[in-house]
Amino acid sequence: MRIFDGHNDILNKITKMPDPLNTKAFLVSDPGHLDFPRALQAGVMGGFFSVYTSNPSSVPSAEDRMVLSDDGYRITLAPELDYDYAHQSALQMIDLLFKIQDDSLGQFQVVTNSSELDHCIENNIMAAVLHLEGAEPIQPDLENLEFFYEKGMRSLGITWSRPNKFGHGVPFAYPSGPDTGPGLTDAGKELVKRCNGLGVMIDLAHLNEKGFWEVAELSSQPLVSTHTAAYSLVPKTRNLTDEQLKAIGDSDGVAGIIFSVNDLDGGKRPKDNAPIGKIIDHISYIADLIGVDHVAFGSDFDGTKIPAELGDVSGYPKLVALLDGAGFSKKEQEKICHQNWIRVLKASWK
Numbered sequence: 053m054r055i056f057d058g059h060n061d062i063l064n065k066i067t068k069m070p071d072p073l074n075t076k077a078f079l080v081s082d083p084g085h086l087d088f089p090r091a092l093q094a095g096v097m098g099g100f101f102s103v104y105t106s107n108p109s110s111v112p113s114a115e116d117r118m119v120l121s122d123d124g125y126r127i128t129l130a131p132e133l134d135y136d137y138a139h140q141s142a143l144q145m146i147d148l149l150f151k152i153q154d155d156s157l158g159q160f161q162v163v164t165n166s167s168e169l170d171h172c173i174e175n176n177i178m179a180a181v182l183h184l185e186g187a188e189p190i191q192p193d194l195e196n197l198e199f200f201y202e203k204g205m206r207s208l209g210i211t212w213s214r215p216n217k218f219g220h221g222v223p224f225a226y227p228s229g230p231d232t233g234p235g236l237t238d239a240g241k242e243l244v245k246r247c248n249g250l251g252v253m254i255d256l257a258h259l260n261e262k263g264f265w266e267v268a269e270l271s272s273q274p275l276v277s278t279h280t281a282a283y284s285l286v287p288k289t290r291n292l293t294d295e296q297l298k299a300i301g302d303s304d305g306v307a308g309i310i311f312s313v314n315d316l317d318g319g320k321r322p323k324d325n326a327p328i329g330k331i332i333d334h335i336s337y338i339a340d341l342i343g344v345d346h347v348a349f350g351s352d353f354d355g356t357k358i359p360a361e362l363g364d365v366s367g368y369p370k371l372v373a374l375l376d377g378a379g380f381s382k383k384e385q386e387k388i389c390h391q392n393w394i395r396v397l398k399a400s401w402k
C-alpha cells in the first residue's frame with residue numbers, strides 16, 4: 053500500500069545536528085523515526101516536510117512550562133519568536149530540503165504543482181510538499197510571502213502552539229477544549245486570502261478554535277488539519293471537536309491523524325506510550341462521523357513520541373493491516389493511505 057504522510061519533522065531534527073546540511077541523515081540512515089530507505093520500504097510515496105522553528109534555548113522547556121492540576125496538565129504557551137531568528141532557521145531547513153533533492157539522484161522531489169505530483173506518482177519518485185509550520189518567517193506585511201512561494205512553499209500552518217503576528221496557537225493541555233484565546237489578527241486574515249490567491253494549502257493544526265472558524269469563514273479551499281486527532285475520544289486542545297471535523301468534511305477537506313501518544317490517548321499526566329490501535333480508533337471515529345474521504349495519516353515522525361508497537365516509519369504496514377482488520381475495504385484504505393491527501397493538495401493548488 054502506498055502511503056502519503058501529512059507531517060514529519062526530519063528537517064528540524066537534521067538542522068540541529070552538528071552538520072545542518074547532512075543529507076545522509078535522511079537519504080542513507082538515521083536512528084530516528086524516519087529515513088529514506090525505511091520510508092521507501094514501507095511504501096511511503098511522499099508527504100509534507102515541515103519547516104518548523106524550535107523555541108530558542110532561552111525559552112524554558114515544555115516540561116518546565118507544565119502546570120499540573122488534579123485532573124490534568126497544561127503547558128503554557130511559549131513566547132513569540134523573533135522574526136530574524138525564525139527566518140534564518142526556515143531558510144536553513146529549506147536549503148536542506150533542496151539539498152536532499154539534489155543528493156537523491158532523482159529519487160526525491162519537492163513538488164509545487166499537480167503535474168509534478170503526478171510525475172512523481174507515475175515514476176515512483178518520493179514527493180515532498182514544503183510545509184511551513186508557523187508563519188513566523190513571514191513578515192506581517194506579507195512582503196516576503198511570495199519569496200517563500202517561489203522557494204516552493206505550498207502548505208502553511210498559520211501558527212504553531214505559540215502566538216505570532218498572524219494568530220494564536222493552542223497550548224498543549226488536557227483536559228481542555230481548543231477554544232483557548234483570540235483568533236486571527238488582521239495580518240492573519242490577509243494571509244489566508246493571499247494563500248488562497250497563490251494556491252498555498254492552509255493547515256489548521258496548532259491553531260486555536262477561534263482561528264479555525266475564521267479560516268473556515270474566509271478560505272475558499274478545503275479545510276485541512278495535517279496532524280491532529282478526535283476531541284471526542286481524547287479531550288485535548290490539539291484535537292478537533294465534532295463540529296470542527298464536520299466543517300472539514302463539508303469543505304471536502306482532510307484531517308491527518310497524528311501518531312503522538314498524548315493526542316491519541318488521554319491521561320492526567322503525559323505518557324510515553326499508547327497502544328497502536330488508538331491510531332485506528334481515531335481514524336474509524338472520523339470516518340464514521342464525516343466519511344472515509346476526509347481522514348488520512350499525519351504521523352509527526354521525528355517530532356513526537358509515537359506508540360512503541362509502531363516503532364518508526366517501518367510500522368506503516370502494521371497500520372495498513374489494522375485498517376484491514378477494522379473492516380476498511382481496499383478502496384477505502386487507498387483513500388486513507390494516500391488518495392485523500394493527493395485530492396486535497398490538488399484542490400488547494402488550483
Ligand SMILES: [Zn+2]
Binds near residue numbers: 279
Ligand atoms: Zn506540529
